[in-house]
Amino acid sequence: MSALETLECLPRLNLRGFVSPVQRLERFSDAIGVEIWCKRDDIGSVGLAGNKVRKLEVELAHALACGATHLVAEGSRLSNATRAVAAASAALGLKCTLLLCHDEPHEPVGNLMLDGLFGADLRFVGDMSWTDLARHSVDVVSELERSGERVYRLPIGCASERSCLGFALAYDELRQQMREHGRTVGTIVHASSSGGTHAGLVLGNALHGFESEIRGIVVAEDVYPDVPGAYLSFARGGARLIDAEVELTRDHINVTQAYLGEGYGLPADGIYEAIDLLATKEGLLVDPVYSGKAIAAIIDLAAKGELNGPVVFWHTGGYHALFDPRYAKRIWSALDRLADIVL
Ligand SMILES: Cc1ncc(COP(=O)(O)O)c(C=O)c1O
Known part of the structure; x- marks a missing residue:
């Protein structure tokens, strides 16, 4: 082939x-x-x-094949990627936790509001570099796994x-x-x-x-x-x-x-x-x-x-x-x- x-x-x-x-x-x-x-x-x-939806079509097919019950994603409070993950989780009947960093307080508008509306669990982690955010997200994955979830983690921007x-x-x-x-x-x-x-x-x-x-x-x-x-x-x-x-x-x-x-x-x-x-x-x-x-x-x-x-x-x-x-x-x-x- x-x-x-x-x-x-x-x-x-x-x-x-x-x-x-x-x-x-x-x-x-x-x-x-x-x-x-x-x-x-x-x-x-x-x-x-x-654009995130195309990435998720491939990545989440793999997540489901791995038996995932819960998606974890990270991004800024205004991230299109986290919003797309939250929406896809809802469409697939998966749980979703989002780690959202920010450099200033923000009104609940745009993607932040949509993240919540799609039913994701939102965790605000303050101002953080992409590297620290990724580390933090790995810790959250471990925490959720200890509570019995089968977690699939999506990196920033769902880029992989x-x-x-x-x-x-x-x-x-x-x-x-x-x-x-x-x-x-x-x-x-x-x-x-x-x-x-x-x-x-x-x-x-x-x-x-x-x-x-x-x-x-x-x-x-x-x-x-x-x-x-x-x-x-x-x-x-x-x-x-x-x-x-x-x-x-x-x-x-x-x-x-x-x-x-x-x-x-x-x-x-x-x-x-x-x-x-x-x-x-x-x-x-x-x-x-x-x-x-x-x-x-x-x-x-x-x-x-x-x-x-x-x-x-x-x-x-x-x-x-x-x-x-x-x-x-x-x-x-x-x-x-x-x-x-x-x-
Ligand atoms: C609307 C929009 N365009 C372009 C991009 C960039 O795409 P990529 O992260 O694949 O470089 C993003 C990423 O967040 C986005 O939300």
Whole structure:
């Protein structure tokens, strides 16, 4: 069996319910002068969708095969990953404990509210590095196991060697969809932090002879001591799980922090204009934490002539962050046409 066939046969759950569409962004493309498509992983599926669901389809199939009764995940209070785990736990009838760190008190809005609504047990652990959070989470797993639970732990961002295979499959899915439209995949641009999305897309691309360029727009600072190294190890680990004989090196990890701006969830050059352009040209929403920074990157790279088309913007979800009052206020005051409206 080829590695691609092994990948196709991988045990996985169906949490998305349907194949997310890919659509051409005609008016946005005209505005920036490059052919742009959008892979709509922001819509459908369990618990407000987003990129984590693809990872969970693979990871949780494994968790169920291991007999898990309880999922433990970690992240920030506003994490899309923990929200997706909480939703998937509800959908699968599993218990869920979330370890949530934070650097400032936060109103119960957005993902924090949804985590609670999906029935997860929420534990607030204060301000903590990713490394300390992971250690703490391992302790919580032991505690739950002592009380008789069969626990499956998901690392930050649900990023792992196994979960990235969800995105290797996704690459294949996109490739086929673009072929149906008579197009190839020149470049994929996506928001990146824990790295599972990037690693999986890179592996998927490798299985097709590196035909596309995969560009990760990093939206959080120093998520690992060696970001490309961590991403590469996910991709290599994923390759091992499907017996793929592909040579993956650091050169295949194409990530940049150039669009991070002031930091995770904080303003960056062109971010509000990017959100505005996509909304007014396409009626599509992106948030200021993740996908908005990927769109800002697309606009900038297009202006510099650095994008090989057709370009696919991989919409990784999270646009409900727009309803967080902190972000809504910043957007409103940053855009003249909104700031001029007298409320
Ligand atoms: C909306 C959204 N986009 C992109 C990402 C980055 O994906 P990854 O963690 O796989 O790098 C995340 C991760 O939290 C996310 O929530």
